[in-house]
Amino acid sequence: MKIRYFVVLAVLLTVFFGFANNTKALSVQELQTQIQALMTQIAQLQAQLKQQQNQGTGAWCYNFTKNLRIGDIGTGDVDSLRKILQKEGILSSDVNPYEDDFSEQLASVVSEFQEKYADEILKPSGLKRGTGYVGPATRKKLNALYGCSVACTMDAKQCSDGSYVSRTGPKCEFAKCPETITVREQVKCIFNNSITEQKCYSADSGGSRFSCSGINTCVMDVFGAKGEKIEWKSSCGGLTSTKIDGENEYANFNCSTISQCRVDSDCPQIYCFTTPCPVNKCIEGKCISSSTTNKPPVISGVSGPTTLNVGQTGTWTITASDPENGILSYSVNWGDISTSPSVSISARTQTTTFTYTYYSVGVYKVGFDVYDNAGNATQSIITVNVGNSTATNCGKLIYFCSNDSPFCNYSTNLAVDNYAQNSGCVEVVKHILPKVLDLSTDSLALQYKVQAVPTFLFIDKNGCYDTILKASARTTENIIKDIANFQCPSAQPSITCTDSDGGENYFVKGVLNQKHGPLGINTDTCFTRTAGSTEARQLYSCIGGNNCYVYELYCNSTNDVNFKEINCPNGCENGLCK
Known part of the structure; x- marks a missing residue:
């Protein structure tokens, strides 16, 4: 037995070291193929070793694959069950182990076996006494004690996060891959030395998974398993990679060491768009020898706020220069790309100022990209922490609205709710009326002379008040600004x-x-109302009855417009009862 064991071990070692000595000049694909072949060989040798060990010791084994009960006849399962019960010392050795029926006597002995291993067979099902029925739990214990082990093949499966799992368990199935966490971020591709449109794309899928296009830069949304590495290619060449971790990333490409050509009336001999200039390149109408290397812009300073409040405008200043004294272009990514576009300007001045206002709490990375006219870029990133807003004016914001007004919609209410969360020293109050006509009798509307809805009324800490928004500008940003x-x-x-x-x-x-009434008119008007409804329909005339009214406007004692609804039983025409 020992001789056979050492022979198999020697084979394993020979295969392993023989494989190791041939890996130096192999590609990754070839290495993976050989690894799979080696693992298969090992599995086969392990199975042979197991067989040799069993033959040497005379070990007996049997796998139970189906349930057994009283009355089952003529199966190898019954014979093997009797043999195991004798080995366990429960069934007398005097009994013929090869009787071919599952008798009541055998069921009684099975019950003893079940009670012997009650913790594993009976207790999980809440049983205290054996049943004599060979079900899944009993078969599991029989196989654990006397089952024939199966050697799984040693192949492996790669998971989405890059890790590998092997085959395991009684059915030799692949183990479950680790649970992946999907993370989203943005990747900005930068095409240095390019003045024509380029494409940036994920190398593993040829761009079918992620891609974007642009002249100097492009930005794309990227998502995948946390920790996943993505390799990027560009249409002008190059290979780089980023790692998905929830932080925005940059992918840099050097598209050419010589600036690409463009049509220029001062350089008529240069006339191409997508290939490097063979002899010359053109900068601001001047022909420059291709041997002259264009240097990228130099950023000598970036300043800006490190903290801001929601709604507070920040100012950033960037100082840059071009070694060739050319025109510089500036692009700013404010960190909330999904809602705020980047801005670009061109100027010879070397100091440029940008202003921006954030309307959400968060930590933002502000990225400044400076380009020269040859397409070379230099970057600088600073961080700003945006916290809760502190309004420059403290007081109360009252939002007047009514349930029957089509303008008092969900988006308006949502804007008020959003502002209330970061309103600082401003108290936010919603004043919702059942219907528009209630404005004429509502004490708060009368106090502040509110005659239409929706109305945003601001009262400062000194008691001064006025409406601040028009119906077409009901957004969180405009509330803060106003x-x-x-x-x-x-x-x-x-x-x-x-x-x-x-x-x-x-x-x-x-x-x-002077002032219009709550319905937006300043003349007496006829209208009808259907019985049981609060909806009024303005008309030139109505013929009379209980549903015919005149909307009578008049001046009250406080010099304001008031109104009454007067029933006109004989009809109403042109704003008067008949």
């Missing part, structure tokens, strides 16, 4: 309210000289 820029309106001369019909005169059409 409150920050709020100024108390100057006192206006008092205007006396006049009504052409002398007041509450339902039989004469009146016209007011």
